[in-house]
Amino acid sequence: MALLDVTEMTQCFGGLCAVSEFSVALEPGQLVALIGPNGAGKTTVFNLISGFYKPTRGEIYFKGESIKGLKPHEVTARGIARTFQNIRLWFEMTVLDNIRIAQHHALGYGIFDCFLRTPRYMRRERDIEDHAMEVLERLGLREMANEQPRNLPYGVQRLVEIARALSIKPALLMLDEPAAGLNSADVDGLIKLIGDIHKDFGLTIWMIEHQMDVVMSLCSWIKVVDFGATIAEGSPTDIQNNPDVIKAYLGDDTI
Amino acid sequence: MKRLTVPALLALALGVLLWVCMNGVLNAYWQSVLMFMGINIILASSLNIINGNMGEFSCGHAGFMAVGAYVSSLLSVACFTKSATFGGPLFSPDLAVWLFPVVLLAGALAAAVVGLLVAIPSFKTRGDYLAIITIAASYIVKSTIENIPLIGGARGFMGMGGVMNAMTATANVPWIMIWVFVGTVFSVWLIRRFIYSTFGKGVDAICQDEVAAEIMSVNTDRVKLVAFMVSCGLAGLAGGLFAHILGYVNPGTFTILKSTEIMVMVYLGGMGSLSGSVIAAIAMTLLIEYLRDAFGFINSFLHFVSVIPDSYEVTQVWKWVLIPLLLVLLMQFRPEGIMGRRELADVFPGLRKFYKFKG
Numbered sequence: 001m002a003l004l005d006v007t008e009m010t011q012c013f014g015g016l017c018a019v020s021e022f023s024v025a026l027e028p029g030q031l032v033a034l035i036g037p038n039g040a041g042k043t044t045v046f047n048l049i050s051g052f053y054k055p056t057r058g059e060i061y062f063k064g065e066s067i068k069g070l071k072p073h074e075v076t077a078r079g080i081a082r083t084f085q086n087i088r089l090w091f092e093m094t095v096l097d098n099i100r101i102a103q104h105h106a107l108g109y110g111i112f113d114c115f116l117r118t119p120r121y122m123r124r125e126r127d128i129e130d131h132a133m134e135v136l137e138r139l140g141l142r143e144m145a146n147e148q149p150r151n152l153p154y155g156v157q158r159l160v161e162i163a164r165a166l167s168i169k170p171a172l173l174m175l176d177e178p179a180a181g182l183n184s185a186d187v188d189g190l191i192k193l194i195g196d197i198h199k200d201f202g203l204t205i206w207m208i209e210h211q212m213d214v215v216m217s218l219c220s221w222i223k224v225v226d227f228g229a230t231i232a233e234g235s236p237t238d239i240q241n242n243p244d245v246i247k248a249y250l251g252d253d254t255i
Numbered sequence: 256m257k258r259l260t261v262p263a264l265l266a267l268a269l270g271v272l273l274w275v276c277m278n279g280v281l282n283a284y285w286q287s288v289l290m291f292m293g294i295n296i297i298l299a300s301s302l303n304i305i306n307g308n309m310g311e312f313s314c315g316h317a318g319f320m321a322v323g324a325y326v327s328s329l330l331s332v333a334c335f336t337k338s339a340t341f342g343g344p345l346f347s348p349d350l351a352v353w354l355f356p357v358v359l360l361a362g363a364l365a366a367a368v369v370g371l372l373v374a375i376p377s378f379k380t381r382g383d384y385l386a387i388i389t390i391a392a393s394y395i396v397k398s399t400i401e402n403i404p405l406i407g408g409a410r411g412f413m414g415m416g417g418v419m420n421a422m423t424a425t426a427n428v429p430w431i432m433i434w435v436f437v438g439t440v441f442s443v444w445l446i447r448r449f450i451y452s453t454f455g456k457g458v459d460a461i462c463q464d465e466v467a468a469e470i471m472s473v474n475t476d477r478v479k480l481v482a483f484m485v486s487c488g489l490a491g492l493a494g495g496l497f498a499h500i501l502g503y504v505n506p507g508t509f510t511i512l513k514s515t516e517i518m519v520m521v522y523l524g525g526m527g528s529l530s531g532s533v534i535a536a537i538a539m540t541l542l543i544e545y546l547r548d549a550f551g552f553i554n555s556f557l558h559f560v561s562v563i564p565d566s567y568e569v570t571q572v573w574k575w576v577l578i579p580l581l582l583v584l585l586m587q588f589r590p591e592g593i594m595g596r597r598e599l600a601d602v603f604p605g606l607r608k609f610y611k612f613k614g
Contacts, residue, residue, distance in 0.1 A: 050470060052466075071469070071474075072469045072470050073469050073470075073471075073472045073473060073474050073475070076470060076471065076472040077472050081471075082470060084467070084470075088464050088466065088467040088470075089464075089467070090459070090460050090463040090464055090467065090468075091463065092463055092596065093456070093459060093460070093463070097456055100453045100456065101453065101456050101457055101460045101468070101471060101473060102471040102472060103453060103472075104453070104454070104457055104471070104472045104473040104474065104478075105472035107453065107454060109454070111449075111454065111481050111485075114448060114449060114452040114454050114455065115445055115448055115449065117448065121452070125452065125453060128453055164471060165471075168471070168472060
C-alpha cells in the first residue's frame with residue numbers, strides 16, 4: 001500500500017487552477033523529486049497536502065486514511081513534516097526551543113500539569129528536551145542549541161529547519177527547495193545529509209528542488225509539473241531526455 | 256539551596272510587610288499604594304501574555320477585571336455578611352477567612368469563562384479586529400452591570416468592607432494586604448510556569464510565525480484560547496482583590512482608560528518580558544501616585560505665574576493626558592520598552608548564581 005496516495009487533486013483559485021488533477025503514489029522509503037518551472041504549482045501541492053488549503057476536488061490518503069480537510073497541525077501529527085522554501089524558523093528563540101515547540105503533537109500533558117508541575121509534566125519535559133538534543137546531535141547542531149537562529153549562517157538555518165521537521169519523527173518528510181540559496185560546498189553537505197537521513201531514519205522523502213545535481217544524485221523518481229498539470233514522470237535519465245520537460249524549461253524551438 | 260532563594264525572600268518580604276502594617280510604620284495611604292501596586296502587577300503581567308507573548312492586541316482587560324470584581328464581591332457579600340440585597344449570610348462570617356480565596360478564584364474563573372466566550376469568535380480575526388472586539392466586549396460587560404439594578408447598577412455595589420471586618424474579627428491582621436500579596440505572587444508564579452513550559456512557548460511561536468507554528472504541530476487555536484483564558488482569569492483575580500481593597504465597586508472604574516493604563520504598563524515594561532511588566536507596574540503605580548501630588552503643585556505654580564485663568568484648576572483629569580502622552584513618547588523613542596524581550600536574568604546574569612531562572 002502506498003504511504004501517500006493523492007488522486008486527481010485539483011485546486012482552483014477563482015478561474016485559475018494552480019494544481020489540476022495531480023496524482024501521486026509514494027511508496028514507503030522512496031526518495032522522490034517534484035520539479036517544474038517557477039509558478040508551476042509545486043509549493044501549492046505541498047500546501048494542499050499539509051492542510052493549508054482544502055483541495056477543490058480529489059482525495060489525499062496517508063497511511064490509508066483520508067487527510068483531506070484536516071488542519072495543518074493534525075496532518076503533521078499523523079506523520080507528515082515539511083520545511084519551507086523561505087526558511088520559517090522562530091528566529092528569536094533558541095534553536096533548542098525551536099525543536100521543543102515542534103513536539104506539541106506529542107505533548108502528553110495539559111495546562112494544569114503545567115501549572116502544578118506534576119510528575120507527568122516533569123517527565124515529558126525532560127523527554128522532549130532529551131529528544132531535541134538527540135536530533136540536534138544527529139545533525140551536528142549540538143553546539144548551537146542555545147543560539148538564536150537569526151544569529152546563525154543561512155546554511156545552518158536550513159539545517160535547523162530540517163532538524164525541526166525530523167524531530168516530529170515523520171513517516172514522510174517534504175522538503176521545499178532545501179538547497180535554495182546554499183553555496184556549492186553547502187549543497188554537497190546537504191546531498192550527503194539527505195541521503196543519510198533517508199537511510200538512517202527509513203524515511204520517505206519528497207522534495208521540490210531546482211538544482212539538478214541535487215535531484216539527479218538523490219532521487220530515484222522524478223515528477224515534473226507545469227501549469228498545475230503533470231507533464232512527465234520517470235527515472236532521472238528518462239526525465240533528462242524527455243522532450244516535454246525540455247520544452248517546459250527551455251521553451252519551444254519553433255518560432 | 257538555589258530553589259529556596261525566592262521563596263525565602265518572599266516569606267521575608269511578607270513578614271516585613273505585615274510588621275510595618277501592624278505597627279503603624281506604614282500609614283494607610285502607603286499601604287493602599289502597595290496594594291494597588293500588587294493589583295497592577297497582576298494586571299500588567301497577565302495582559303502581557305496576550306499583547307506581549309502572543310503579539311495580539313487586546314484592549315478590553317478592564318472588562319474582564321470587572322467580571323472578576325463583581326462576581327467575587329457578590330459572592331463574598333452574599334456568603335459572609337448581612338446585606339440588603341441578599342439578606343443574611345449564607346455561611347458563618349467566621350468562615351470568611353478560609354473561604355475568601357475560594358471566592359476570589361470563583362471570580363477569576365468567571366472572568367476566564369467570559370474570556371473564552373469573547374475569544375472563540377474573535378480569534379477568527381486578527382490584529383485591529385481583535386482590538387475592536389475586545390473593546391466592545393469590555394463595554395458590553397460594563398453596560399450589563401450598569402443595567403442590573405439588583406447589583407447597584409451604575410451606582411456601584413458595596414458591602415465588601417463587612418467581609419473584611421468579619422475576617423479581622425477572626426484574627427486582627429491586615430488580611431487584604433496578605434491576600435493581595437499572595438494573589439500577586441500566585442499570578443506571577445502561574446504565568447512563569449505557563450510561559451516557560453513547552454506548551455506555553457507555543458504562544459511565542461504563534462507570535463513569531465503563526466504559519467510555522469501550525470505546520471509544526473502546534474494547535475494554534477487551542478493554545479490561543481488557553482492563553483487568553485489564563486490572561487482573563489488573572490485579570491478577574493486582580494478585579495476581585497481590587498474590589499475588596501476599596502470595599503466597593505463601580506462600573507465606571509472599568510472603562511477603556513483603565514485598559515489603556517494596563518496597556519501602557521505592558522509596553523513600558525517591554526512586550527513579552529514578564530519581569531519588565533512587573534517593573535513597569537511598580538513604576539507606573541508610583542508615577543500615578545506622584546502625579547496626584549504633582550498636579551497640586553503644578554496647579555498652584557501655574558496660577559502663581561498667571562499662565563492659566565484663576566477659574567481653571569489643573570486636576571487629576573490631566574493624568575489622562577499624561578499617560579497616553581507617555582505611550583506616544585514610548586512608541587516614538589523606545590518602542591521595545593524598558594526590558595525589550597529580555598528578562599531580569601538576561602540583563603543581570605549575576606542573578607543566576609542565586610536562582611535557577613529558566614525552566
